[in-house]
Amino acid sequence: MDTLERYAPNENLRRDEAAWRAQNIDWHFAEIQLDVSNATDSSASGYSSITTLNFSSKRAETFIDFIHESVDEVLVNGTAVDLDSAVLDARIYLDNLRTDVPNTVKITGTALYSRSGEGLHRFVDPQDGQTYLYTQFEPSEARRVFACFEQPDLKTSYRFTLTGPAAWHLASNQPIVDEVLHDNGTKTVACAPTPPISSYITAVLAGPYHVVRGEHIQKLEDGEELSIEMAATCRASLAKHFDGEEIIKLTSQGLDYYHLLFDYPYPWGKYDSAFVPEYNLGAMENPGLVTFTERYVFTSQATEAQHEQRANTLMHEMAHMWFGDLVTMKWWDDLWLKESFADYIGTLANDEATDFTTAWTTFAARRKAWAYVADQMPTTHPIVADIPDLLAADQNFDGITYAKGASVLKQLAAFVGADAFRDAARAYFRKHAYSNTSLDDFLEALETASGRDMGAWAEAWLKTSGVPKLHVQYDTDEAGTITAASLIQSGTDPVTGEKIARPHVLSVGAYQLADGKLSRSDSARVELAGESAALDFLVGSKVPDLVLPNDGDETYALIEFDQVSRATLLAHLSGLTDSLPRATCWASLWDAVRSATLDAQSYVQAILDHAHTVTDAGVFGVLTDQLITSISKYAAPELRAELRTRAAGVLTGWLTEFESGSDQQTTTARTLARLARAGVAGQVIDAFLGEQPNQYQVTVDEQLLWASYIALAAAGRLDEAAEARMHEAAKAKPTSVALNAVRTALAARPDAQVKETAFDTVLMARDEQGELSNDALSATALGFTMGSAALLAPFEQRYWAAVLPVFETMGMEFATRVIEGLFPGHQDLDGAVEQNQALAASTNWLERHEGAPTALKRILLEERAELERSLKAQAYSRTRG
Structure with missing residues (x-):
């Protein structure tokens, strides 16, 4: 890009535009x-936002990002500019900038309160x-609040001044250094x-938190002490449920x-953890x-898995204080540099710094499963x-960027050694503090620390796609003794069509079955x-049982088990x-169900036979989720x-088998409520709702109560x-x-x-009371999708339009x-897969709209x-039924 382009709409900043601006600013x-201070007035749609930017420019022109309700004044070096020519959609275009000395631009306007x-x-x-x-704000929403250069490689120092009701808690990234009370109660x-x-x-928090x-x-190596003020906040109405002291302890x-791992002092002064409502992340x-979702403020009984997940999220975000905040990617191509690192190091910290002992097990069961699906x-x-642009960046917060990347970094630590990985991170922070980097900078640090050429490793792992699959191949003699055995890697990169051939450092285990136990x-x-x-x-040796x-x-790889091993596992x-x-x-068997190489009913039976012996709360929760999905999506409709009846019977038995109030009982009760949406386990739901005696010794907390009402409604029993x-x-x-x-x-x-009403409500994002949050x-879309394929079929044509x-x-x-919420994804297979009406309609829409926005096409x-995938799994289930 050689010259500044002016066009609208212009919210979707392109990579070349960002590079042009970074070169000149x-x-x-x-x-x-x-x-x-007007936030409590529901009729107030916006608030005052005044931004003063000081910057040098190599060119006389540039643009500033601001998604606004109105722009009232723009002063460039003290001189007002013509708003009609300067303000165009989400940008403020400036010319006649000084190129010899810095410019000061003051923008006064009104920004909009959000419901999204x-x-x-x-x-x-x-x-x-x-x-x-x-x-x-991530990746590009700060411009909805104040005028800025909205791209990661234009860093600056921000000073926030906030005005609000006098009784409110007001906060931003740095401590408050001055406070003035006004006569009007603000x-x-x-x-x-x-x-x-x-x-x-950047961030702002305001309200009666x-x-x-x-x-x-923190005692530093030179003997000095670093004092870090900490705060944990939530809504006032949640205070009785809030274990803020536990958050402070984990922090x-x-x-x-x-501090010990990175050998670099925490650089941000204070550390606040704010738990906020209706959070998208x-x-x-x-x-x-x-900022954290307030779902981590547990108003119902929280399982060990929920506590572990919250701690893992806390450690993930803390890793970002160094990897992502202190050192930041230049552009969103390298988003993985911070997210993969935080996902890996956050799990490591949860395992080594807290009292939780199953962090890596949960990672294997839940996070990597997310990666395998996305890949x-x-x-x-x-x-x-x-x-190429911000819309693409917004959609790249996926299982590949987070969980696959974290899995690959775990493999990298095995490849170069944990000490070399740690030393590389330390050197990387010291060299690039407060600046922006790319992949090459990280690889350089790794090569220096490990002495290994990282180029081939990066090409194989970071610049290719697809899931490698591993299986063991062996030959035996007449006596059944193994004469030759190999570990085989297979798979095809779906982007390039090339064979997957990645380097792995891993362990291979042989297990024998004795007295019902599988021992290595x-x-x-x-x-x-x-x-x-x-x-x-x-x-x-003889062929192992597993x-x-x-x-x-x-x-990072899925396992294709040999016939003996699969039979043993099931x-x-x-x-x-x-x-x-x-x-x-469990993860590899689940992938086999999704890949239509293991029938859903066999997997359901395996869960019903074995899941109750799983003591890891996180894995048990994953398995009960998969139980529901296996039945509703991957099993043949007939x-x-x-x-469902079989599962409801087994799980009802588990309610009394598990200790009252245990994580397993709590998870089982919640799973039964989900099963009951299809009309089974009605007596259990009635007991949860107090319509029958609760013989199961289950505590009906807020989550279970409302799950039960939803089940009652979906089953057609909400009279x-x-x-x-x-x-x-x-x-x-x-x-x-x-x-x-x-x-x-x-x-x-x-x-x-x-x-009909629910569909229209979601489609318009509003109901009779106004705009939805x-x-x-x-919540409305979720309820709409709880219905038979036949009941929802009439809405498919309207959906595509x-x-x-x-x-x-x-x-x-x-x-x-x-x-996503209205997509007709739950279908009953009737005939050949390709004859499914919803599948054909989605194919036709994509073929007829080749020029549609890339981000939209990705969703579809x-x-x-x-x-x-679900239809193919149903077809396979039918052949094995």
């Missing part, structure tokens, strides 16, 4: 003044009517300037660990003010992705450099007591009723009396959980007019929720692929 500082979780989100607590604000706080950071990790405070004292444990790594989509991409009889460390590697340790490649889950998985290899086996009781329960305790559950339940009723929209208008008129978050390609 040196941003010195930004001062942001936000006045949200993008920008400055406004939430009114249904319990007490209090108003809460928070920001979410106050203004000034925050210290930040070190150089990217716009997407409940605050728990603490302090972390302190993490800071201790990372799990968390966001804003330095000094990390088998038609939209798969290399870990180092090609990101032998193991070997193997370096697989290409298609095969000899397994000499197996030669001379041969498990990737026994320690060191690498019959004796409960005999495999070592948690990590057991999780690896088999589902019997499978007038039950509906009245549901509304009364929501009125008695009008939490956001309750109100969204009511939305889901009402939309779940198996009635054509109900579905992000969570309310998704609405897809493009929805994407073109809604923001990215809402558009994605609508298009992935939804179509998952639909096709």
Whole structure:
């Protein structure tokens, strides 16, 4: 790009535009003044936003990003510019800039409050009517709040000044250094300037938040002490449920660990952890003010798996304080550089710095499963992705960028050694602190620390796509003794069509079955450099009952079990007591179901036979989720009723088998509520709702109560009396959980007019009360999809007619929720797979709309692929039924 282009719409910043601006701009500082004192007025659509930017420019022209309600004034070096010529859509174009000395640009305008979780989100607590604000900016939503250069490689120092109600908690990335109370009941706080950071990790928090405070004292190597003020916040109505002291404790444990690991002091002054409502993500790594979904404030009984996941998220975000915040990628192509690192190191920290002991097992069962799904989509991409614009960046927060990348970094640590990996990270932070980097900078640090050439490794792992599959091949003599054995790597890169040939360092284990137990009889460390590697340790022995490649889950690969091993696992998985290899086996069997090489009913039976012996709460939760999905999506339609009845019977037995109040019982009860949506386990649901004696010794907490009402509605059993009781329960305790559950339940009723109303509500993102929030929209869509394929079929034609208008008129978050939420993905196979009407319609739409936005096509390609996968699995299930 040689010259500045002016066009609209222009929210979708291109990579070449960002590169052009980075070449010409040196941003010195930004001062942001936000006045949200009108936030409690529901009629106020926006708030005052005043930004002062100081920057040097090599050219007389540039553009500033600002998605606004209005722009009232733009001053360039004290002179007002013509707004009609300068302001065009989401950009403010400037010319006549000084090129010899820095420029000062002051932009006064009004920014919009958000309901989508993008920008400055406004939430009114249904319990007490209090108003809460928070920001979410990644990848490019800071421009919804203040004017800026919205790209990661234009870092600067930000100073925030915030005005709001005097009783409110106001916060940003840095500590408050001044506070002024006003006669009108408001106050203004000034925050210290930040070190150089990217716009997407600035943050603001405002509202009557409940605050728990603490302090972390870190002794540095030179003997000095580093004091880090900590805070944990949540809505006031959630204070009684909030274990803020536990958050402070975990934060302190993490800071201790990372200081030792990275040998670089925490650089951001304070450390706040804010738990906020209607959050689109799990968390966001804003330095000094990390935001988390308030689903991590447990209003119902929380299992060990939920606590572990929260700790893992906390450690993930803390890793970003160094990898992502201190050192940041130049552009979103290298998004993986921070997310993969944080996913890997965060799990490592959760395992080594906290009291949780199954972090890597949960990673193998849940995170890697996410990666395997994403990497088998038609939209798969290399870990180092090609990101031409912001829309592509927004969609690249996927299982490949996070979980595959983390799995590959775990393999990298095995490849170069843990000490070399640690030393490379330390050198990388010291050399590139407060700057921006690319992949080459990280590889250079690795080569220096390990002495190994990282070029070939990077080409094989980071710049290719697809899941490698590993299987063991062996020959035997007449006596059944192994005479030769090899570990074989197979797979095809779906992007290039080339064979997958990645280097692996992993362990291969041999297991023998005795007295119902599978015990490791032998193991070997193997370096697989290409298609095969000899397994000499197996030669001379009898064929093991189970041969498990990737026994320690060191690498990223799926296992294709030989016939003996698969039969052993399906019959004796409960005999495999070592948690990590057991999780690896479950994950590969699950992929076989999704790949239509193992029938869903066999997998369901394996879960019913063996899952109750799994003591890892995270894995047990994954298996019960897979139980529901296997029956509802992957089993042949004619088999589902019997499978549901069988599953309901077994799980009902588990309720009394498991200890009352245990994680397993809690998870089982919640799973039964999901099963009951199809009409089974009615007596159990009635017991949960108090309509029958609760003989199961199950505590009915908020989550189980509302799951039960949703089940009642979806099963067609929400009569007038039950509906009245549901509304009364929501009125008695009008939490956001309750109100969204009511939305889901009402939309779940198996009635054509109900579905019509729900469909229209989601499609328009509004109901009779006005615009929906992000969570309310998704809650309604969830209820709509709870219906038979026949009941929902009449809406498919309307869906395809609405897809493009929805994407073109809604923001990215809402558009994605609508298009994914209403997609006709749950289908009953009738005839050949390719004859399915919904599958054919999705294919036809994509063929007829080749020029549609890439981001939209990606959503539909992935939804179509998952639909096709489910239909093929149903077809395979039918042949084995």
